[in-house]
Amino acid sequence: MKNILIFGAGRSSVFLLTYLAERASKYNWHIKVVDAEESGLAKSLKLAFSILNVRDEFARDQEVREADLVISMLPARFHKLVMQSCLKYSKSLFTASYESKEIQQVEEDVKSKGLLFLNECGLDPGLDHMSAMRVINQIKKEGHQLQAFESFTGGLVAPESDDNPWHYKFSWNPRNVVLAGQGGPAKFIQKGKVKYIPYNRLFRRTELIEIDDYGWFEGYANRDSMSYIDKYGLQEVPTVFRGTLRRPGFCKAWNVFVQLGATSDDHYIDNVEDMTYREFINSFLYYHPATVDLKLYHSMQIPMDSEIIPKLEWLGIFDNRKIGLKRATPAQVMEKLLSEKWQLMPEDKDMIVMWHKFEYLDRDTKEKVEKNSSLVVIGESGEKTAMAKTVGLPLAVAAKLFLTDKLNHRGIYIPTHPDIYEPILDELESFGIKFTEKEKRAFVQSYTEA
Numbered sequence: 001m002k003n004i005l006i007f008g009a010g011r012s013s014v015f016l017l018t019y020l021a022e023r024a025s026k027y028n029w030h031i032k033v034v035d036a037e038e039s040g041l042a043k044s045l046k047l048a049f050s051i052l053n054v055r056d057e058f059a060r061d062q063e064v065r066e067a068d069l070v071i072s073m074l075p076a077r078f079h080k081l082v083m084q085s086c087l088k089y090s091k092s093l094f095t096a097s098y099e100s101k102e103i104q105q106v107e108e109d110v111k112s113k114g115l116l117f118l119n120e121c122g123l124d125p126g127l128d129h130m131s132a133m134r135v136i137n138q139i140k141k142e143g144h145q146l147q148a149f150e151s152f153t154g155g156l157v158a159p160e161s162d163d164n165p166w167h168y169k170f171s172w173n174p175r176n177v178v179l180a181g182q183g184g185p186a187k188f189i190q191k192g193k194v195k196y197i198p199y200n201r202l203f204r205r206t207e208l209i210e211i212d213d214y215g216w217f218e219g220y221a222n223r224d225s226m227s228y229i230d231k232y233g234l235q236e237v238p239t240v241f242r243g244t245l246r247r248p249g250f251c252k253a254w255n256v257f258v259q260l261g262a263t264s265d266d267h268y269i270d271n272v273e274d275m276t277y278r279e280f281i282n283s284f285l286y287y288h289p290a291t292v293d294l295k296l297y298h299s300m301q302i303p304m305d306s307e308i309i310p311k312l313e314w315l316g317i318f319d320n321r322k323i324g325l326k327r328a329t330p331a332q333v334m335e336k337l338l339s340e341k342w343q344l345m346p347e348d349k350d351m352i353v354m355w356h357k358f359e360y361l362d363r364d365t366k367e368k369v370e371k372n373s374s375l376v377v378i379g380e381s382g383e384k385t386a387m388a389k390t391v392g393l394p395l396a397v398a399a400k401l402f403l404t405d406k407l408n409h410r411g412i413y414i415p416t417h418p419d420i421y422e423p424i425l426d427e428l429e430s431f432g433i434k435f436t437e438k439e440k441r442a443f444v445q446s447y448t449e450a
Helices: 011-027 040-044 057-064 076-088 107-112 127-141 174-178 199-204 227-231 250-260 277-282 292-299 308-315 330-341 386-403 418-431
Strands: 002-007 029-035 048-051 069-072 092-095 116-118 145-157 186-190 193-197 206-211 215-221 239-246 350-361 368-378 411-413 436-441
Touching (some): 002 011, 011 029, 011 040, 011 386, 040 048, 069 076, 069 386, 092 386, 107 411, 116 386, 127 145, 127 350, 127 368, 127 418, 186 215, 199 215, 199 250, 206 350, 215 250, 239 250, 250 308, 277 292, 277 330, 292 308, 308 330, 368 386, 386 418
Parallel strands (some): 002 069, 029 048, 069 092, 092 116, 116 411, 145 239
Antiparallel strands (some): 186 193, 215 239, 350 368, 368 436
């Protein structure tokens, strides 16, 4: 029997736990879940469960020492603690989170102990790596010259549950959405030139993308596209760009809050306990006896017939309703409001959209070719979301491969190697996670001076 220890039983864990539980008897696995609070999901799947504070080193060590594989579905800031116990007792560790500096620093220890630390094996990061590398490696194998790579991912609301003017609902951490783009300028390479987009311009520089059967989306730049040049072996590729998808019109409206300062998380608001949302917005505006909404539209140069206005009014930012927080940053006020308005209801369905663009020069015909690879996954309900499915299943399949001795890498990895991503992508197709590819040849695209 092999023991699987899983830290975390939150919203993103439902498909991971279900997949492993359904195969436990076949592969003779014993699965134990630990979390800070009770898990109805673990109970319904009849999995062993314990309440555990991950900061409790003794309790954490006691659980890890019995495991053959440890999977962490906790928030990324807790992976360091889990990692410490895994190194102490020589246990392999899998996560769906970005490979942190703390994890990179222990690579020699991981290798010397013969362990595998596999990170970034969820959706984004995860499926983005695997699907992109499959096409990139195929283009290279056929001898073509890759000239550009772009990649976008978005967690959105499914068309059948789209009932608000923002065309958006939360299917993951609301705080991450509010703070998106902060912490440094977006950085990418275009036609061989390094480009930057500062936060205050991020949501005004967008790209329109059409996906068959699902219409138009807009993409804004992720903070750092440059790190993927080495990860994907794109050192000779002139254009590398990664971004996030929303429905058209979202970014222009969201930019109002960015310009206003309402997404700032670096200071607390005085007297927020007594504030209404209308007073919160007014606190960022100049003094004038005009109404708050008119002051906002004037200061942001928003025409009265703009499609932005229904979005702002629908959110309730002009309501004389108490915020209900005792201490908060502007970002925390926005998070509270949006968590109410953009909540994914139990009957709602979310939608994951991923889209890659590859431009290459054909080795034989010398034609320019644009190849697109896209993925759309619709959730089943507000609990069984597309987000949870595309985060949890890649990690679950990777765990099965490892426990059945089909992943023989040792050290610290992300799933950019064919023997990792090929079997995962192949199996995911049986769950409806399948990419659609199409090509357009001899396209003509002009560029202004870079």
